Structure formats: structure tokens, C-alpha cells
Amino acid sequence: AQSVTQLDSQVPVFEEAPVELRCNYSSSVSVYLFWYVQYPNQGLQLLLKYLSGSTLVKGINGFEAEFNKSQTSFHLRKPSVHISDTAEYFCAVITHYTGRRALTFGSGTRLQVQP
Amino acid sequence: DGGITQSPKYLFRKEGQNVTLSCEQNLNHDAMYWYRQDPGQGLRLIYYSQIVNDFQKGDIAEGYSVSREKKESFPLTVTSAQKNPTAFYLCASSAGSGKASGETQYFGPGTRLLVL
Numbered sequence: 701a702q703s704v705t706q707l708d709s710q711v712p713v714f715e716e717a718p719v720e721l722r723c724n725y726s727s728s729v730s731v732y733l734f735w736y737v738q739y740p741n742q743g744l745q746l747l748l749k750y751l752s753g754s755t756l757v758k759g760i761n762g763f764e765a766e767f768n769k770s771q772t773s774f775h776l777r778k779p780s781v782h783i784s785d786t787a788e789y790f791c792a793v794i795t796h797y798t799g800r801r802a803l804t805f806g807s808g809t810r811l812q813v814q815p
Numbered sequence: 816d817g818g819i820t821q822s823p824k825y826l827f828r829k830e831g832q833n834v835t836l837s838c839e840q841n842l843n844h845d846a847m848y849w850y851r852q853d854p855g856q857g858l859r860l861i862y863y864s865q866i867v868n869d870f871q872k873g874d875i876a877e878g879y880s881v882s883r884e885k886k887e888s889f890p891l892t893v894t895s896a897q898k899n900p901t902a903f904y905l906c907a908s909s910a911g912s913g914k915a916s917g918e919t920q921y922f923g924p925g926t927r928l929l930v931l
Contacts, residue, residue: 709855732915732918734919734920736922741903741925741927742924742925743819743821743905743922743923743924743925744858744905744907744922745922746919746921749919751915751916751918752915790857790858794918801846801863801865801909801911801918802848802860802863802873803848803858803860803907803920805850805857805858805859806857807855807856807857808855808857
């Protein structure tokens with residue numbers, strides 16, 4: 701069975717500072733990886749995804765993530781955060797096998813950007 | 816504009832009552848999903864459907880039921896058997912084309928269910 705661990709439940713950071721949100725997954729087969737962002741009382745918005753190819757993936761709002769197969773990680777980074785980045789961020793995985801195609805989510809990381 | 820709509824935004828349930836949450840998509844996606852979100856627990860899968868007239872139980876299906884009579888619609892009924900229904904419910908869809916690009920799920924705005 702696959703699982704996703706987001707190591708930090710909350711990450712406080714000052715505006716214009718860099719940030720990294722950590723995500724590790726466990727799976728014995730190849731995976732597709734996703735990061736979503738959720739603003740209060742809203743649905744999830746796709747930030748970026750890794751399906752294949754380059755391990756460095758760029759997404760919306762200046763975010764990027766790097767897929768590291770040996771460390772089974774998919775950490776999300778942004779070089780300079782804004783107040784508007786304050787939200788909850790979810791890492792999710794789906795495996796390369798037929799059958800159940802639904803996402804498995806981590807428990808989320810709340811990013812709090814302070815002025 | 817293509818997208819996923821969920822209604823209502825807020826729903827109140829009385830003791831012993833069944834309630835139905837609506838989810839509609841005009842993305843021409845084959846697959847649709849229902850997730851439940853509780854604080855600090857991320858999202859958990861309730862039911863999913865990969866094609867019309869077929870659906871599968873997810874991790875927490877007890878107390879819920881679904882139907883998939885049309886490609887664009889995937890309503891979720893929260894039955895009286897669900898003893899702790901208060902949560903934020905999110906519907907999603909994906910192309911489900913069998914290709915990697917079809918695995919990306921897109922989410923609706925959610926329905927918050929509260930118990931009176």
C-alpha cells in the first residue's frame with residue numbers, strides 16, 4: 701500500500717524568505733506525484749505534478765518541486781514567499797498500476813507567511 | 816468555462832436524515848471521486864467511479880452511497896448510518912484516459928456538511 705508523509709504540520713516563515721515543504725512517499729512501484737494548495741473554505745488547486753521526465757518540476761505561483769526516487773521524496777520549494785501564499789498544501793501520490801486510480805494524500809502542511 | 820461544480824456550499828443534516836451532495840463536471844472526464852476532509856487528517860477517499868454505471872468503494876465508504884448514471888454527474892448521499900458526517904466534502908474528476916496525463920485530478924469548491 702502507498703502512503704504519503706508530510707513531515708511538518710505547520711511552517712511559519714517571513715515574507716520574501718525561501719520555504720521548503722517536505723513530502724515523502726512509500727511505494728514499491730513507480731508513482732505520479734502532485735502538490736495541491738487549498739485556501740480557506742475552498743477546493744484544492746493543482747500547483748504542479750510529476751508524471752515523467754525531468755525530476756525538477758515547475759508549477760504555478762513560482763513554486764517548484766524535485767522528485768528524488770532514491771529518497772522517495774517530492775519536496776516543494778519557493779525562493780521568496782508572499783503573504784498570499786498563506787494556505788494549506790497537500791502532497792499526493794498515485795501509483796503506476798491498473799485498478800484503483802484515486803489519490804493518496806498527506807495530512808497537509810499549513811504555510812503561514814508573516815509580514 | 817469548464818470545471819466542476821458542487822452544491823450546496825453548506826448543508827445541514829438532522830438526526831436520522833439522508834442528504835445528497837451534488838457534483839457536476841463539464842470537462843468530459845471519465846473518472847470522478849468523492850473525498851472527505853477532516854481537520855488535520857488530509858483527504859480520505861469515499862467512493863470513486865472510473866466509468867458511467869460503475870463505482871468502487873474507497874477507504875471510508877460506510878454510511879455513504881453514490882450513483883453514476885451520467886458521465887457528468889456523481890452525487891453522494893450521506894445516509895443516517897454515517898454517525899459522524901460533519902466534514903468538508905470534495906468532489907474531483909480526471910480524464911482517466913489510461914495515459915499519465917489523464918491521472919491529474921481537478922477539484923470542485925466543496926460542500927460543508929453540518930449536523931443540527
